[in-house]
Amino acid sequence: MMADRYLAFANRPLGRFLTGRLGLPQPRPLLRHVEGQPAVIGPVLAGAAPGGRLAAAVVATLAGTPAAMLFEGDAADWPGLAARHGVMAARFLPGQSGRAGSAVFDATGIADPAGLDALYTFFHRVIREIAPDGRIVVLGAPPETCADADARVAQRALEGFTRSLGKEARRNIAVQLVRVAADADAAALDSTLRFFLSRRSAYVSGQVVHVAAPVVDLPESAPRAHRGRRVLVTGAARGIGAAIAEAFAREGAKVVALDVPQAGADLLSLAQRLGGSRLALDITDPASDAAILEDAATHGGYDVVVHNAGITRDRTIARMSRAEWDQVMQVNLLAPLRITEALLGAGALGPNGRIVGVSSIAGIAGNVGQTNYAATKAGVIGMVDALAPRLAARGATINAVAPGFIETRMTAAIPFAIREAGRRMNAMGQGGLPEDVAETILWLAEPRSAGVNGNIVRVCGQSLLGA
Structure with missing residues (x-):
């Protein structure tokens, strides 16, 4: 993750003076x-x-x-x-x-x-x-x-x-x-x-x-934290996924970290550090459903499922290959839909359960070179809209977060000018951190958030782009 040098400079005495005199942002x-x-x-x-x-x-x-x-x-x-x-x-x-x-x-x-x-x-x-x-x-x-x-x-x-x-x-x-x-x-x-x-x-x-009214009755003793809850996080080996897994583990949850076999070393390290378990699976393979359901059965079902796994294959539509389109569709949208249906069909989501999707500001505002990615992230919003009534009838909820510019290894690779624009074009004047996304998901997944269903919450510092 690359440090925000402008933010650091603007908060030193000389930086405050110069940015003030030049009328530059002072985050x-x-x-x-x-x-x-x-x-x-x-x-x-x-x-x-x-x-x-x-x-x-x-x-x-x-x-x-x-x-x-x-x-x-x-x-x-x-x-x-x-x-x-x-x-x-x-x-x-x-x-x-x-x-x-x-x-x-x-x-x-x-x-x-x-x-x-x-x-x-x-x-x-x-x-x-x-x-x-x-x-x-x-x-x-x-x-x-x-x-x-x-x-x-x-x-x-x-x-x-x-x-x-x-x-x-x-x-x-x-x-x-x-x-x-x-x-x-x-x-x-x-x-x-x-x-x-x-x-x-x-x-x-x-x-x-x-x-809204809670989807289940909430007794006064309903817990606010996640101690003892069984949580599946996909795309957990690094970045935002690792932050989500760490946040749940910090609150006492039993975390199952899932990622592709190629990320096996990072996945093993994370699971050992958190005292959780791991699943090294390619979720685009329908055969992975059986492994996920088997793991859910060993845990007595999952209380929380976080669909975080996602990839980009950025290119304008005229230059994009069929493979680049298909890969993003499979990982970002089709796999979460299929896995969710498998879990619900098997009754593998526990009482007062939570499903949280990870969309993106790109799915709301769009982005040049990301027609595939933006389509899938808007599709995640559609998944929330479609499944919220069904989940409520089962005493569960589904919501999604839509991160804006978050400081990760992926955004550190963005060209300098675009990266700086992404950091400054929000009311906070800076990029977010993976933990900001994780904290928002903790709230949506909380046992006492039973009245929060069908919401899309942008974690973007109030981006100046999009709705």
Whole structure:
């Protein structure tokens, strides 16, 4: 992985001076999660539009963390809710309360365009009071479920607001919109709110995530970590795949690392280091299904399957060979579809199971010389859309991540000018790390993320390309 020398230079005294005088980007290194840090970046500044329905869920999430709460406005009974849940709370006083680590605004009560004024009132007062590397989450309702046109218009407007706020906030502040269904309770929202208010979401911004009623009943004792869960990760020998496997193992999961036989040495080293097992298989061979199912049976099924394996064979369509087209299709799309069907058909995905695909920003925005790759990564999004209802009926979920520019050996080989453009063309002004993708997958795969189904989450620092 190649170091980002511009990022390092821009954060030295001389570099800050020169980049400032020349009007060049001045990215700051992201603060990422370190073991032992609080689950939520506090204190958390809370606000709501009149008629909001999620204030109690917000406070319930904070109750399980050491974060204190500041509150702005009286649209919700923040002091009463805080007292009920044992959360330390105080009224926010601009210029006196100190900076907030993060902010949550309940916009579910906005029922017409005029109600959007509540967004202006809250964020106009507080945006400068959010500390660098802070987090902002706006909670809304799914527009398609709104009772009338005015409410639908207003709730859809939240998307443009949050995406723009993410680009305005700067200072590595990440902004998300979470649309929460009316039948989703506090338990359904808990894992998502925790993730987006933590340092685990450092390179995720400008996203719209849907939270519905959990696909299974979630008891209060439902675990937040992955201890003891059985996890299959394909393409695990190096890069993003290795980071995913390492992240699950760090949380106590039993990891099965799968990669091609040619990567056998790296695969063996990874499995030994993580205390897991390995499968050296070519997933483009249909015969690999039997080996995967046999392994699943020895583990009592898999709780989580991460379809990470992927390759590129970049060339414009006019110059691309049939073999280059076929290879990318087989590895990136056809194999995940076939393996998923085999696992579901054999009942090899456990209760409250998770399937996570790895798409790409290329599958959303497209890319020159990547018609094959972009088609497969858009196809992964289609797989999520198609299978989400089916998985929900089985008490499981399927989601995908869509990484942007991630610092790996593959991106280190990109020509300098293209590599620099990829790093700077996002709201964070830098490339992400494999661990950013891994942390997002950990959240999607979490046992308490049972209300998160059918989502595509871009891990791209809010790329300036694509939707």
